[in-house]
Amino acid sequence: MVASSTGTEQNLPPPDREERIVFKGARDHVRMLIPETMEEQSLIHEIVSMHSKTSEILGGMGVVLDFQGRKIGEEGLSRLLQALWRSGMRVLSWITYDLETQNLLKAAGVHVGEYRAPVSREAGSSLPPLALAHSLRSGQRVEHDGDIIIVGHVNDGAEILAGGSVVVWGRLKGLAHAGLNGVSGHCIVAGAFEAKQIRIGSKVGSYLGMEKEWWGRPVVVLLENDSLMVRDLKIER
Amino acid sequence: MAARVIVVTSGKGGVGKTTTTANISVALARSGFKVVAIDADIGLRNLDVMMGLENRIVYTFVDVLEGVCRLPQALVRDKRVDSLYLLPAAQTRTKDAVSPEQMSDLCAMLRPDFDFILLDSPAGIEGGFRNAAVGADEGLVVTTPEVPAVRDADRIIGMLESMGKKPIRLVLNRLRAHLIREGEMLDIKDVLDILAIPLIGIVPEDECVVKSANRGEPLTFSDASPAAKAFRNIADRIAGKEVPFLKLDEQTNGGFLSGIKRLFGLSR
Numbered sequence: 001m002v003a004s005s006t007g008t009e010q011n012l013p014p015p016d017r018e019e020r021i022v023f024k025g026a027r028d029h030v031r032m033l034i035p036e037t038m039e040e041q042s043l044i045h046e047i048v049s050m051h052s053k054t055s056e057i058l059g060g061m062g063v064v065l066d067f068q069g070r071k072i073g074e075e076g077l078s079r080l081l082q083a084l085w086r087s088g089m090r091v092l093s094w095i096t097y098d099l100e101t102q103n104l105l106k107a108a109g110v111h112v113g114e115y116r117a118p119v120s121r122e123a124g125s126s127l128p129p130l131a132l133a134h135s136l137r138s139g140q141r142v143e144h145d146g147d148i149i150i151v152g153h154v155n156d157g158a159e160i161l162a163g164g165s166v167v168v169w170g171r172l173k174g175l176a177h178a179g180l181n182g183v184s185g186h187c188i189v190a191g192a193f194e195a196k197q198i199r200i201g202s203k204v205g206s207y208l209g210m211e212k213e214w215w216g217r218p219v220v221v222l223l224e225n226d227s228l229m230v231r232d233l234k235i236e237r
Numbered sequence: 238m239a240a241r242v243i244v245v246t247s248g249k250g251g252v253g254k255t256t257t258t259a260n261i262s263v264a265l266a267r268s269g270f271k272v273v274a275i276d277a278d279i280g281l282r283n284l285d286v287m288m289g290l291e292n293r294i295v296y297t298f299v300d301v302l303e304g305v306c307r308l309p310q311a312l313v314r315d316k317r318v319d320s321l322y323l324l325p326a327a328q329t330r331t332k333d334a335v336s337p338e339q340m341s342d343l344c345a346m347l348r349p350d351f352d353f354i355l356l357d358s359p360a361g362i363e364g365g366f367r368n369a370a371v372g373a374d375e376g377l378v379v380t381t382p383e384v385p386a387v388r389d390a391d392r393i394i395g396m397l398e399s400m401g402k403k404p405i406r407l408v409l410n411r412l413r414a415h416l417i418r419e420g421e422m423l424d425i426k427d428v429l430d431i432l433a434i435p436l437i438g439i440v441p442e443d444e445c446v447v448k449s450a451n452r453g454e455p456l457t458f459s460d461a462s463p464a465a466k467a468f469r470n471i472a473d474r475i476a477g478k479e480v481p482f483l484k485l486d487e488q489t490n491g492g493f494l495s496g497i498k499r500l501f502g503l504s505r
Contacts, residue, residue: 137392153433156391156431
């Protein structure tokens with residue numbers, strides 16, 4: 001539960017020592033694990049008090065705020081944003097399992113979900129595409145850092161893992177994963193879409209089935225506003 | 238004489254590999270070819286029971302490879318058809334009792350004396366399958382029109398292709414026309430579209446198969462049942478005869494007829 005408070009950091013009591021924010025370092029960011037049960041005023045006190053320690057603890061790296069299952073309301077979010085602004089922290093992403101909070105954060109325009117460091121577009125696109133003129137059978141797997149083009153079918157049980165986009169001229173029944181390196185702007189194109197699961201970047205679409213209107217049709221799957229979108233494939237001549 | 242060596246495989250268990258091996262072996266032998274059926278399923282042999290020869294086994298091919306006996310001593314001749322032999326597997330050993338090289342050598346030893354060597358592969362994609370397939374020239378992939386069986390067949394076809402087996406042909410087993418009509422079973426076209434290998438025969442679901450397995454008398458010793466006719470036609474096609482699928486259609490019951498008619502619009 002988030003406590004209601006309008007006080008400044010100077011008036012706040014010291015945080016409960018039993019509930020401390022845990023810092024976990026990653027290659028390119030620091031993850032702050034914030035206990036769900038930590039009172040809001042304690043949390044704000046901790047964040048604001050980091051102002052003097054930001055460069056010492058974070059070393060200039062951005063942070064991912066992991067609120068775990070915490071529910072944050074509009075007012076609480078406003079207070080958090082103010083505290084973060086005062087702390088001087090560079091927030092890369094917000095994580096919470098609470099769906100309402102996720103929606104609120106998305107509406108506020110902040111990045112929600114696991115953070116993936118951007119890879120320079122030039123690095124991926126400099127690779128030539130891998131084109132295979134045959135179908136992939138169950139158990140066969142193709143990996144390539146650039147785009148992958150399959151002139152054939154991708155059967156159930158086959159896998160394509162691409163750093164770039166995936167194009168399947170025939171039927172896609174197996175697993176296609178585009179944008180494996182976290183580069184945005186990639187897509188999956190299928191001549192006949194019959195896949196049970198698809199992945200673009202860190203997004204997984206698995207609630208797919210015959211009842212979907214695009215089943216068996218030519219489609220392009222894109223990542224838009226952090227959601228997987230399936231659209232009819234239209235080729236203009 | 239230089240035998241054609243054919244591995245009968247599927248990936249998934251229980252789709253009818255052993256039944257297919259036994260029935261096609263009998264049919265080929267009854268057509269005058271000299272045939273040996275090898276049970277390559279070490280530790281879980283069944284082909285001997287299916288062919289009704291279990292009580293005549295003295296040695297197995299594992300004994301041959303270990304030098305315990307000579308090859309002719311391990312071959313069990315079927316007294317019902319002079320030109321049919323069984324080379325049994327050891328029931329008390331495991332798949333790693335033999336190596337792929339040994340199995341390849343075994344096939345090479347048998348080749349000069351037979352027209353056809355059929356290897357009944359164990360289920361799975363591990364060592365047992367590889368041992369069965371390594372010495373073969375051709376593949377006969379058995380599947381039922383069910384999604385898991387078709388996916389496993391697709392996997393095994395990919396492995397056979399990578400091993401250079403050619404041709405690889407499909408036996409669609411246990412077809413139940415009423416389930417296809419009701420949309421509860423994969424259509425023949427769907428299976429062929431996924432697996433993309435030539436179809437060599439369709440075997441309808443037939444309760445006679447169960448009875449024959451329990452009696453140890455492969456159906457192709459007679460031509461009475463729909464499944465027997467189907468296996469007989471497959472054997473003829475293996476031997477190079479032009480056997481139209483329509484004949485199979487005519488020999489089976491009315492329910493099966495409509496399924497086959499659909500096939501004919503699509504057969505390649």
